[in-house]
Amino acid sequence: xxxxxxxxxxxxxxxxxxxxxxxxxxxxxxxxxxxxxxxxxxxxxxxxxxxxxxxxxxxxxxxxxxxxxxxxxxxxxxxxxxxxxxxx
Numbered sequence: 001x002x003x004x005x006x007x008x009x010x011x012x013x014x015x016x017x018x019x020x021x022x023x024x025x026x027x028x029x030x031x032x033x034x035x036x037x038x039x040x041x042x043x044x045x046x047x048x049x050x051x052x053x054x055x056x057x058x059x060x061x062x063x064x065x066x067x068x069x070x071x072x073x074x075x076x077x078x079x080x081x082x083x084x085x086x087x088x
Contacts, residue, residue, distance in 0.1 A: 007062070007063040010038070011063040011064075011065060013038070014036040014037065014039060014063070014064060014065035015065060016039070017036050017039040017041070018034070018067055021041065022069075025041075025069045026069055029044045030069050030070040031068070031069065031070060032044040032045060033045045033046070033047065033048050033050070033051040033068055033069070034051070034066070034067055035051050035054070035055045035064055035065065036064060036065040036067075037055070037058070037059055037062075037064040037065075042054075042055070042058070044069075048068070051066050052066060
């Protein structure tokens with residue numbers, strides 16, 4: 001399985017990318033929601049719902065990272081963080 005095919009590895013890369021840019025994001029986008037996909041900042045939104053809707057439209061089921069700039073990290077259950085696809 002390649003790095004890009006492993007959702008856990010992809011999400012970890014997005015987390016690292018967010019953390020690397022966090023000081024810059026906090027100065028320019030505090031209180032906004034950001035989306036990272038494939039280690040790149042996709043954009044900023046005013047609400048989680050708007051960020052999630054655009055991420056789903058662009059990238060389907062993901063994985064991608066949505067974070068509130070300046071907020072605490074979200075605590076999500078493992079079932080939300082990792083959903084393996086079922087073979088047909």
